Amino acid sequence: MTMLNPDPDAALVQRVKEGDVRAFEMLVVKYQRRIERLIGRMVRDVDLVADIAQETFIRAYRALPQFRAESAFYTWLYRIAVNTAKKALVDMKRDPVMTHTALQGADDDDETYRGGMEPTDGETPEALLASKEIAATVNAAIAALSEDLRQAITLREIEGLSYEEISDVMNCPIGTVRSRIFRAREAIAERLRPLLDTRDGKRW
Amino acid sequence: MSQPDSDRSSSRRILSALADGDATGSEAARAFQAWRDDPDARASWHAYQLIGDVLRSDDLAAEPAADEAFLVALRARLATEPVVLAPQPRVEEQAVAQPVAANAAARSRARWQGPMAMAAGFLAVVGVLNVAGPFRHGSNASVASNGAPASGPVLAATTSVNNSGLVLTSAQTPAETKAAADQLAPYLAAHRQSAMNGPFQMPGSDLRNVSLVQPAK
Numbered sequence: 001m002t003m004l005n006p007d008p009d010a011a012l013v014q015r016v017k018e019g020d021v022r023a024f025e026m027l028v029v030k031y032q033r034r035i036e037r038l039i040g041r042m043v044r045d046v047d048l049v050a051d052i053a054q055e056t057f058i059r060a061y062r063a064l065p066q067f068r069a070e071s072a073f074y075t076w077l078y079r080i081a082v083n084t085a086k087k088a089l090v091d092m093k094r095d096p097v098m099t100h101t102a103l104q105g106a107d108d109d110d111e112t113y114r115g116g117m118e119p120t121d122g123e124t125p126e127a128l129l130a131s132k133e134i135a136a137t138v139n140a141a142i143a144a145l146s147e148d149l150r151q152a153i154t155l156r157e158i159e160g161l162s163y164e165e166i167s168d169v170m171n172c173p174i175g176t177v178r179s180r181i182f183r184a185r186e187a188i189a190e191r192l193r194p195l196l197d198t199r200d201g202k203r204w
Numbered sequence: 205m206s207q208p209d210s211d212r213s214s215s216r217r218i219l220s221a222l223a224d225g226d227a228t229g230s231e232a233a234r235a236f237q238a239w240r241d242d243p244d245a246r247a248s249w250h251a252y253q254l255i256g257d258v259l260r261s262d263d264l265a266a267e268p269a270a271d272e273a274f275l276v277a278l279r280a281r282l283a284t285e286p287v288v289l290a291p292q293p294r295v296e297e298q299a300v301a302q303p304v305a306a307n308a309a310a311r312s313r314a315r316w317q318g319p320m321a322m323a324a325g326f327l328a329v330v331g332v333l334n335v336a337g338p339f340r341h342g343s344n345a346s347v348a349s350n351g352a353p354a355s356g357p358v359l360a361a362t363t364s365v366n367n368s369g370l371v372l373t374s375a376q377t378p379a380e381t382k383a384a385a386d387q388l389a390p391y392l393a394a395h396r397q398s399a400m401n402g403p404f405q406m407p408g409s410d411l412r413n414v415s416l417v418q419p420a421k
C-alpha cells in the first residue's frame with residue numbers, strides 16, 4: 001500500500017510514542033473489528049481469534065517505538081496480525097490438544113481468504129442478532145441522510161478519500177467537508193446509540 | 205458527568221476530525237483528554253469507528269459488549285506491560301501546566317550543568333593520563349598517590365584516581381581501596397599485556413624481514 005495521503009493515525013501514533021497508553025486504546029477501538037476479522041479468516045476458533053487479536057495489539061504496542069511511518073499504521077498493524085496468527089497456527093500444530101476447527105484454513109496464506117465466512121463456532125445467536133441489528137440500523141440511517149451528507153461520508157469511509165480530495169470532488173471548502181462528515185456520523189450514531197448501550201446502561 | 209451540549213458537540217466534532225486525521229494539534233490534545241475523562245467521548249469514538257466499519261462491510265458489525273470486553277481485557281494486559289516506550293516531554297502541556305516549576309528546574313539544571321561538565325572533563329583527562337602513564341613513566345606514574353595519605357584515614361577529601369584506575373571518594377578508607385585494587389590488579393595486568401601486543405603497539409616492534417624472490421624467466 002502506498003501512502004498517497006498522510007496517515008490519518010499519525011497524531012494518535014505520535015501520542016502513544018510520547019507515552020500516552022490511553023491513546024493506544026483509541027487505536028484499538030478503531031481497528032479491533034478489522035483485525036479480528038482478518039485473524040478470523042486464518043484461524044476459525046472464535047476464542048482463539050480474540051486471543052490472537054489481543055496478542056497482536058500487545059505486540060504492536062511493544063513495537064510502536066520502532067514504527068517509522070514508512071507505511072500506514074494500519075498496514076503495519078495488519079502485518080503484525082498476520083504474523084501473530086501464523087505463529088499461533090504453527091504453535092497449535094505442535095500442540096497435541098489442538099482442535100480441528102481451529103486449524104481450518106491454517107494453510108491458507110492468502111489474507112483475503114474468504115473460506116470462513118460462515119459463523120464461527122463460538123458466536124452466539126444473540127451476538128449474531130445484535131450484529132445484524134447494528135448493520136441494519138447503520139444502513140437505514142445512511143439511506144435517510146441527505147445526498148450531501150451521504151456522499152461525504154461515503155467518499156471518506158468507503159472510498160478512503162482525504163478531506164482535501166472530497167472537497168475537490170464535491171466542489172466545496174474543506175471546512176464544509178469536515179462539517180458534513182461530522183453531521184452524517186452524528187445522524188447515524190443517534191439511531192445507533194440505543195443499541196450501543198452496554199449492560200447497566202454504562203458505555204465504555 | 206454533566207456537560208453542556210455545546211461542549212459535548214464540540215468534543216464530538218473534534219473526535220470526528222481526529223478519526224480522519226484532520227484534527228489540529230490543539231484539537232488532538234483535547235480529544236485525547238476527552239477520551240480519558242469523558243464517557244460520552246469514548247462512546248462517540250466507538251460509534252464513529254463502528255459506523256465506518258459497517259459502511260465498509262456488514263460483517264464488521266460487532267456486538268458492542270464484545271468490543272468493550274475486548275478493550276477491558278487489553279487494558280488489563282497493557283497495565284502489566286513494562287514501560288517500553290520512550291516518553292518525550294510534551295513541551296506545550298508542561299509549559300501551560302507548570303511554567304514556574306519548569307523554569308525553576310531549568311535554572312537549577314543550568315546551575316550545576318557547567319561545573320559538572322568541567323568535572324567530567326577533568327576526570328576524563330585524568331583517566332587518559334592514568335591509562336597512558338605506565339607506558340610513559342612506568343607503573344608508578346599516577347595522579348593520586350597509592351601510598352598512605354598524609355592526612356589521616358580518609359584517603360582524599362575530593363574525588364581522585366589512583367594508579368589502578370579506581371575512582372576514589374572521600375568515603376573510601378585505605379583498607380577498602382587496597383582490597384578493591386587487589387581485586388582489579390590481575391585484570392589490569394592482563395589488560396596491559398594485551399594492549400602491549402595489541403593493535404596499538406609501537407610500529408616496528410614486531411617486523412620481519414621479507415625478501416622477494418622472483419622466478420627466473
